Amino acid sequence: MTRYFEVYQRDGAARKGRLLLSRTIETPYVLKTETLKDNTGPIVDAGSLWEIGNVEKAEHRLEQLRREIGDNRLIILPHMCLVPDAPDCIPESLEMLVSNTGATGRVYREGRAQKAADLYILEGAAVFENNARALLEKVLDMKDNMPDDTALYLPGICLPENLAMLVYIGADVLDTTKATVAAYKDMYLTHAGSFRLASLSELPCRCSTCASITADELKNMDKTSRSQMLEKHNINAMEAELALVREKISSGNLREYVDGQCRTRPWLTALLRLLDREYQHIERGTPITRNVEMLANSGDSLTRPEVVRFARRIQERYTPPELDVLLLLPCSAKKPYSISQSHQKFGLALGKYRKFVHEVIITSPLGIVPRELELTYPAAHYDVAVTGHWDAEEMKWVSECLEDYLSKHRYAAIVAHVDGAYKQICEMVADKLGLEIHFTNTGSVTSHESLRNLSKMMEGLCTGRTMNETKRKASMLRAIADYQFGKGAGEIVVPDNSEIKGPFPRYQSFYEKTQLTTLIPQYGTLAVTIEGAEMMIPRNSCIVRIDDFMPRGSILAPGILEADHAIREGDEVFVVGEKAIGVGRARMNGKEMSMSTRGQAIDLRHVKPK
Template identity: 45%
Template sequence: MRFFEVLRRDGPARLGRLVLDRNITTPCILSPEDYVSAGSVFRYRNLDEARDAMRSLAGSLPEGRLVILPHPSDVAQDIDMDIEGPRALVTDISSVQRDVQKDADVYVLRAAGTIAGARDLVDTLIGIRESIPPDSALYTPALATPSNLSLLVYLGVDIVDSVRVEMDGHYGRYHTRDGVFQRDEISEIPCRCEHCSSGETAAHNILKLEEELVWVRECIRSGTLRDYVERQVRCVPWMTAALRLADMQERYLERRTPTHRGSVMYANTSESLHRVEVRRFVSRVLTRYRPPESDVLLLLPCSARKPYSKSRSHRLFRSVMGGMRRFVHELILTSPLAIVPRELEDVYPAAHYDTPVTGVWDLEERAWVINSLKSYLEKHRYSRIVAHLEGELCEALRDGGIDAVYTGGGTGPEELERLREALEVACTDARPIWNLRLQEFRAKADYCFGAGAGDALIQGARVKGNRLFDSSGRSLASISNGRPALTLEGARRLLPLNVYNVCIGDFIPRGSVLAPGVVEADEQIRPGDEVIVVSDRFLGTGRARMSGWEMVASRRGVAVELREGAEV
C-alpha cells in the first residue's frame, strides 16, 4: 500500500492525502507527533551498533507514524528496517537519484533550512522535484514562513513544519503574511490574537503559518495559486526574483500546469506575461491553429467582457460587418495573450482572464504582441489587413511595421463608419470563408489535439447547435467550456493520429482509470485535457486528471475520469 496520494493539481502545487494514524491533507505542517526518526547513523560508534539500534527501533515503532529512515542513506544503505507503514527518506540533490530507488512515500530535503537566495531555492526544489516520483511528497524542514509558504508550495513542496517560525519567535522575530519584523521595533502590534496580547511571539508565528496554509490550500482548490503567488512575492525582492527564475524553468512548470481552469486568471503584474497559460496559448495559436482561408484580416481590440463577442463593442463591430463577416477573419489583440483568433475566444484562458486597462502599453507588452502578430502573419498570409485599433496599441503596430489600413478604432458613429468603409473596400473580390461553424470546430480540435485533428474530425460532418454530427447523424463531439468533448465515434476519427491517447492494460475500466492501469500515455497530455482511452478490448473518452508522463510514473491516483466507454 502507498501512503501518499495526489488528489488535485494546480501547476506543481498539489492537494494530497498522507495516510498516517489520521488522514492529513497536504500541503500540511508536520508536527513531531506525526513521525518517528531513526536519525543519523553518525551518532553511533560503528555500523554494527547503528544496525542493532535500528532493529530495536523497528520492533517498537508505533503504528500510524511516518518513519524517517536512517540517514545519510549512502552510509545507512545496508541497514535494513522492516517497515510496512509510511516511510520517509532524507536526501539531497547529490544523492536523490540513488535514493529514489528506495520507494519512499516522503522525501525529506536535507538541510533545507540552509537554502540561501532565490536561485538556490529554485534550482534545489525543482531539481529534487524532477528527480523523485511524482506520487511522493516533498518535505522541506525549517524553511517555511507565512510570507514564503505560497511560493514553496507553488514550486512543489508538499510538507513543511513550524521549526523556523518557532525559533524566530524566541529571538523576537515577528512573522506576518507580509514578512518578518523585530517585535520590539513595532510601535503597534497589528494582530489581535491571544498570543500577541500575552507576548507569546513564537505561538503567534505558528498561528500565522497555519492560517496561511489554509489559504494556500484554498487557492489550490480554486485554481488561483499562481495569482496569489504573484501578489505574495512582492513581500521581499528575493521572492520576486525566485518567481522570475522559476518562470525560466518553462518545461518544469508547463508539464504540471492544467490546460483548463474554471477560475478567472488575473494578469496584474509583469510576471503574468510569463505564465505557462499565456505562453502555451500563444504557442498553440502559432503552431497548431490554422485559420480559415481568407483574403481579409481584421485586427480588433479586446474587451472587458469575455468572450469578446458578448461585449457591447464587439457586437457593434459585427453589426458594421453585416454580410461582410463571411469574407473576414477576425483576430483580437490583447495583453497578456497577444493574439486571439475569433474561433478560440471561448477557450481557456482567452475567456477567463482579466487585466488592468490603462491604455498604456509598456515596452515588454508591445514587443510581446508585435512579435506574436508578426510570427502569425509570417505563417498565414492575407492580401488585405484592416486594423480597427486606437491609442498606443495602434502606435505599436505602426512602429512595428505592420502594413494595414488603420481606421482609428473606437465605437462612435464616425469610427464605425470608417470601419465599414475600409471593410467594403477590403472585401471587394475577396474569397468567402467556407462554413464558419465547421471552421470553429476545426480550430478548437487543432488547438486541443494538434494540427490535423480538426480536418480529421470535421470531414463530411455538419454542425447542429453546439454538436458535431457525421453524415449518418452520429454525434462526433460537442463544445463544452470552449473545448471539444469527444464521443466514441469522434475518438475513432482521431485514433489514426495517435495523439492524446492513454493506453491501458487488459481490463475494462468503470468510472475512472487509475494510474496503475496505464501502460502508456501521450507525453503531451496535461490535467484537464480531453483524452482517448484505448486497449485491445476497450475504447473510451474522458478528461485527464494528471499529465501523461505522470500517469505512467505514478502508482496511485486517478489518471482519467471517463465520460464514455465501450468494449471493442
C-alpha cells in the same frame, strides 16, 4: 511508488495530496518539527548516523523503531546529513538502509542514486533561503529524480511570508523550525514579513493567541512565557497561511495569490520569475483549463504558464481559415469578446462582408486570439488591470506574438480597427515585416465614423474567398481541436461536410448523422464522443493505454500502463485497453498517469467494449 502518498489536485508545481498514515495528513503540510523526535506522531525521525555511530547500529535502530510504531507511520530513515557545499563523505552503505514495511522518508542529496521512499527531504534546504536560483535548481533536480507520487519536504526554511511560494515551487511538507526560532528571538511573523516585537505598537493579527493579549503585555512577559506566546502566534500565522494556500489551490488561483505574496521579499519575486522560465517544469502541472477567472495582474503575468502555453499553441498548432482579408481587433473587457458591446458593433459594421474576413483579436497578456479560439481557456477567462497605459514589456510581448503570426500567415489585405497601444503594436510589426496595414479607426473604435470607415474599407477589399456560416462554425471547432490535440486533429474530428448543430456557443459537430464533438463553452474545449474517439485514436496523441479490464466511472493510476506524456490535467484523453476503448477527462498529467501508483487519473465519460 508509494502506498502512503496520494496527490489529488495540482496547479503548476503546487499540489494537494494526502499522506495516508496513522492519521491522514493533508498536504501541503506544516510539520511541527519537534514532533519528529516524539515517537507518537505520524512522522518519526530514526535519527542521525553522526549520533548513532555506525550503519549496523542504525539498521538495528530502524528495525526496532518499525516494530515499536508499526507500519502506518512514516519513518525518516537514518541519515547522515552534510551541508549543501560539503564534499560527499557519506558511507555508501547508509543508502542501503531500507524498511521492508511501512512508509519511509529519505534525505535527498544531489547526485546520489535514490532508493524508493514515500517522502524525500531536501538536504540543507534552509541554506537556500534568500537564494532563489540555488533553491530552484535543487528543487528541480529533486523533482526530476523523484516520482511524482512521493512527497517533497523542504526542512527548516518555511516562514509565513514564503510558504505560498515554497508550495508553488512544489513543496508538500514544510515545518515550524523557523517559526519557533523566530519566537525565541522575539520576532513576530506575518504573511507580510516579520517584525521585531519591540517595534510593534500593536499585534497585527487576530489569532487566538494575539486576541488574548496586547503588544505591551506581551513585551512585558518573562522571556520564556513571551517566547511561548510568540511561538504560538508564529505557528498560527503559518497555519493560517497554509490553510489559505490550500484553499487557493482548490479554487484554482494560487498563482494570483503568489503573484502578490512574492512582493514581500525580492528573493521570492526572483523565484517566481525564475520558475516561470522553467516552463517545462511548471507547465506540466498546469491544468489545461479552469473555471475561475485568470487574473493577469502584474508584469509577471506575461510569463505565467497559461499565457505562454496559449501563445505557443497558437504558434505551433493553429491554422487560419482560408480567407484573404485579416481584420485585427482590440480585445474587450467582457468575455468572450463576441458578446461585448464593442465587438457586436464591429460585427454590425462588417455586415455582409464578414464572410470574407478572418478576425484576430489583439490583447495583453495573451498576445493574439483568433476569433475561433475566443472561448478557449484562458481567452474567455482572463481579467486585467485597466489603466489605458501599456508598459514596454507588454508591447514587446504582444508585438512578438503578432509578428510571429503575420510572418507565418499571409493575407491579401490586412485591416486593423484599433487605437492607442494596439495601433502602435500593429505599426511596429507592419514596419518590421514590411507589410501594409489599413487602419480604419478615427478617434474611438466604436464611434460611428470609425465603424463607417471600417465598412467602407471592407467594401473595397472584400472580393476574394468567403466562408459561409456552417464553415465558420466548423472552422471554430477545428481550431479548438487543433489547439487541444495538436495540428491536424481538427480535420479528423470535424471532417469536411460536417454538420454543426446547436446555438452559439454550444456547437456540436455531426458527420453522417453521428455526433463527434461538443463544444463545452465553460472551458472552450471540445468533448469527444466515442465515435469521435475512434477516429482520433489512430492519431496516437492523448492516448492512455490501460490494462486488461473494463473501465467504468473513473480510472485510477495503477490501472494505467502507459500514457502520452503530453497529456495535461483537464485534457480530453482517449483510453485504449484490451477490453474497451473510452474517452474522458484527465485528472493528472500523462507522466503521472504512467508512473503513479495511487490517485484518480481519468474521469471517464464514454466507454465502448471492444
